[in-house]
Amino acid sequence: xxxxxxxxxxxxxxDDHALFRSGVRAELDRVAEVTVVGEAGSVDEAVAAxxxxxxxxxxxxxxxxxxxxxxxxxxxxxxxPDVVFLALSVSDAAEDVIAVIRAGARGYVTxxxxxxxxxxxxxRVKSGDPVFSPRLAGFVLDVFSDRPGAAPPGDPELDLLTxxxxxxxxxxxxxxxxxxxxxxxxxxxxxxxxxxxxxxxKTQLSNRYELSRWASDRRLV
Amino acid sequence: xxxxHGGWPGAAPEISPDVDGxxxxxxxxxxxxxxxxxxxxxxxxxxRRDGRLIAGVAGGVADHLGVQVLWVRITFVxxxxxxxxxFIAYLLLWILVRQExxxxxxxxxxxxRQQALGLAALAGGxxxxxAALGNxxxxxxxxxxxxALVGAAVVWREADEAQRRRWTAGARxxxxxxxxxxxxRVVAGAVFVAVGxxxxxxxxLQMGQLQFALLAVLATLVGVAVITVPWWLKLVRDLGEERRxxxxxxxxxxxxxxxxxxxxxTLALIQRQSDQPREVLRLAxxxxxxxxxxxxxxxxxxxxxxxxxxxxxxxxxxxxxxxxEVEDTYAIDVRPVVVGDRPLDDGLRALVLASREAMVxxxxxxxxxxxxxxxxxxxDDVHVFVRDRGIGFDPADVPTDRHGLADSVHxxxxxxxxxxxxxxxxxxxxEVHLRMPSDGAAPAEDRPNTTQEAPTCPxx
Numbered sequence: 140x141x142x143x144x145x146x147x148x149x150x151x152x153x154d155d156h157a158l159f160r161s162g163v164r165a166e167l168d169r170v171a172e173v174t175v176v177g178e179a180g181s182v183d184e185a186v187a188a189x190x191x192x193x194x195x196x197x198x199x200x201x202x203x204x205x206x207x208x209x210x211x212x213x214x215x216x217x218x219x220p221d222v223v224f225l226a227l228s229v230s231d232a233a234e235d236v237i238a239v240i241r242a243g244a245r246g247y248v249t250x251x252x253x254x255x256x257x258x259x260x261x262x263r264v265k266s267g268d269p270v271f272s273p274r275l276a277g278f279v280l281d282v283f284s285d286r287p288g289a290a291p292p293g294d295p296e297l298d299l300l301t302x303x304x305x306x307x308x309x310x311x312x313x314x315x316x317x318x319x320x321x322x323x324x325x326x327x328x329x330x331x332x333x334x335x336x337x338x339x340x341k342t343q344l345s346n347r348y349e350l351s352r353w354a355s356d357r358r359l360v
Numbered sequence: 361x362x363x364x365h366g367g368w369p370g371a372a373p374e375i376s377p378d379v380d381g382x383x384x385x386x387x388x389x390x391x392x393x394x395x396x397x398x399x400x401x402x403x404x405x406x407x408r409r410d411g412r413l414i415a416g417v418a419g420g421v422a423d424h425l426g427v428q429v430l431w432v433r434i435t436f437v438x439x440x441x442x443x444x445x446x447f448i449a450y451l452l453l454w455i456l457v458r459q460e461x462x463x464x465x466x467x468x469x470x471x472x473r474q475q476a477l478g479l480a481a482l483a484g485g486x487x488x489x490x491a492a493l494g495n496x497x498x499x500x501x502x503x504x505x506x507x508a509l510v511g512a513a514v515v516w517r518e519a520d521e522a523q524r525r526r527w528t529a530g531a532r533x534x535x536x537x538x539x540x541x542x543x544x545r546v547v548a549g550a551v552f553v554a555v556g557x558x559x560x561x562x563x564x565l566q567m568g569q570l571q572f573a574l575l576a577v578l579a580t581l582v583g584v585a586v587i588t589v590p591w592w593l594k595l596v597r598d599l600g601e602e603r604r605x606x607x608x609x610x611x612x613x614x615x616x617x618x619x620x621x622x623x624x625x626t627l628a629l630i631q632r633q634s635d636q637p638r639e640v641l642r643l644a645x646x647x648x649x650x651x652x653x654x655x656x657x658x659x660x661x662x663x664x665x666x667x668x669x670x671x672x673x674x675x676x677x678x679x680x681x682x683x684x685e686v687e688d689t690y691a692i693d694v695r696p697v698v699v700g701d702r703p704l705d706d707g708l709r710a711l712v713l714a715s716r717e718a719m720v721x722x723x724x725x726x727x728x729x730x731x732x733x734x735x736x737x738x739x740d741d742v743h744v745f746v747r748d749r750g751i752g753f754d755p756a757d758v759p760t761d762r763h764g765l766a767d768s769v770h771x772x773x774x775x776x777x778x779x780x781x782x783x784x785x786x787x788x789x790x791e792v793h794l795r796m797p798s799d800g801a802a803p804a805e806d807r808p809n810t811t812q813e814a815p816t817c818p819x820x
Binding site: 233280284 | 693695698
């Protein structure tokens with residue numbers, strides 16, 4: 140997708156499982172437009188190395204000792220606004236997904252993603268567009284729904300989705316790619332991206348998430 | 361009045377599940393977790409921790425009965441003034457009902473606080489008036505015994521505060537950390553109790569020296585007992601809580617052990633069948649699914665999300681089970697995304713079976729490794745989209761071996777008032793859109809058929 144001659148995207152891996160890091164590294168190294176510049180296995184290591192290396196994209200594990208991906212984001216986001224974070228996790232739990240998005244990640248993909256799709260997701264977040272897995276789209280739809288039991292909207296600008304955004308999210312949840320969504324809704328890919336960015340912003344800023352639902356949900360183990 | 365009468369005798373059985381709350385966790389971890397959550401319907405009787413005036417009793421009773429606090433307070437006052445029952449009921453509830461969990465945040469609006477204070481003053485004044493009119497029981501309560509009770513109230517309230525501090529501090533310290541003010545309050549309360557009892561004895565009894573000494577000792581003991589009631593209760597509760605935690609943690613360890621065992625088995629199987637990639641994939645995916653379901657529940661909101669009815673056999677769960685069966689049978693990836701949930705009725709059961717058929721169809725014919733399933737529950741209807749990016753086909757010229765889609769999907773859906781829309785073209789994959797209205801009425805002759813098929817039955 141990138142034009143020939145452009146610099147490869149510099150990617151940094153953060154995951155506490157060395158086996159998984161080497162797997163992702165091997166897969167991404169096969170893709171020409173992406174190069175892995177470093178990896179870290181803990182929050183402190185990651186913070187120091189990202190500060191030093193200034194990669195384009197950081198692939199961030201959600202679950203790590205010492206606070207996980209959200210903690211890395213908390214420490215690095217304010218000082219490095221140009222570094223893009225993409226969460227990569229085995230966890231499918233709403234609280235994890237939403238927490239890391241709200242901490243500032245530009246997207247969320249699950250670890251079962253193929254190497255090619257991962258490279259594509261990296262390229263997409265690098266160019267500023269969010270990456271929503273179908274699951275994440277489903278969660279966001281659920282949170283913004285007006286089903287009984289949902290939190291009432293406070294600020295309508297932030298707490299409600301427009302009809303178009305809802306349509307786009309639905310198609311994302313149905314497994315459509317941006318291009319397919321554009322075709323389906325008769326809009327340009329750029330417009331789809333704008334809608335998804337706006338949904339991401341609302342997801343990060345709306346306080347419909349300060350719900351007891353995620354706070355009081357306790358997982359076992 | 362009647363609300364109070366209904367509330368007070370009714371409260372007694374409510375207390376028991378609370379006090380022996382440690383019993384219920386014998387049923388397992390899940391019970392303990394659900395019990396800890398505030399239920400939207402009838403919350404268990406618990407005294408309010410935040411936003412209370414005296415001990416949170418009235419607020420707690422109001423939460424439990426689902427009525428306004430004001431009415432509960434008025435009832436207490438009326439019962440208190442007309443014979444003292446209100447005072448005694450309040451104190452007993454205070455002693456016997458535990459406080460709600462520390463993480464519930466409430467605020468007491470200014471107006472309500474003033475209103476409550478006014479009512480409390482009214483209770484005191486009314487009691488005095490009743491005493492003046494010659495009601496001896498009330499006379500004792502607003503007289504010397506009242507002084508003792510106020511003292512006890514101060515001490516008990518302090519105990520509540522100390523308990524709250526202990527909980528917010530994460531129970532790191534073994535003892536109760538008590539500040540200087542707290543000590544002062546406790547001492548003042550104790551003095552009140554002592555004075556109250558002494559005045560009561562002096563005022564009501566005429567007797568010799570020996571009798572008086574004996575009674576004084578007895579009264580002191582009673583006073584001490586009254587003052588230390590909260591600590592005794594706390595001791596009992598802490599023991600119960602500790603026991604509960606022990607049971608929960610051992611239960612957890614047991615389940616974790618079972619899971620680890622099953623993961624190890626899967627790993628062993630994978631090693632033995634490493635030459636069969638399809639089988640390895642199936643095993644790995646099956647294990648992943650089991651673990652994920654156990655960790656995060658069918659929809660990813662954790663096990664039984666708060667604020668939602670527990671829909672163990674709801675639509676989300678049924679769709680997830682159907683997807684799992686298809687995954688297992690055809691060794692492909694089917695990851696359902698479910699927004700919303702609803703208990704299964706006949707229409708939804710048909711919808712689940714039709715969705716399963718659509719998944720099977722995609723797995724069999726699309727020649728892909730992944731099928732997307734999206735379920736959205738809306739107010740009027742439920743939508744299911746089953747989509748693959750496979751070879752696709754021309755719907756106008758469906759091959760004869762695609763009877764599954766025509767018969768079981770179409771037939772099932774239309775019988776229950778649902779609709780099916782199929783979209784596909786060669787090379788473009790396919791998408792089946794199933795829509796079932798939420799009041800999908802079930803024709804009687806279809807019901808036995810549906811219920812027979814409903815249990816897990818991969819028909820391949």
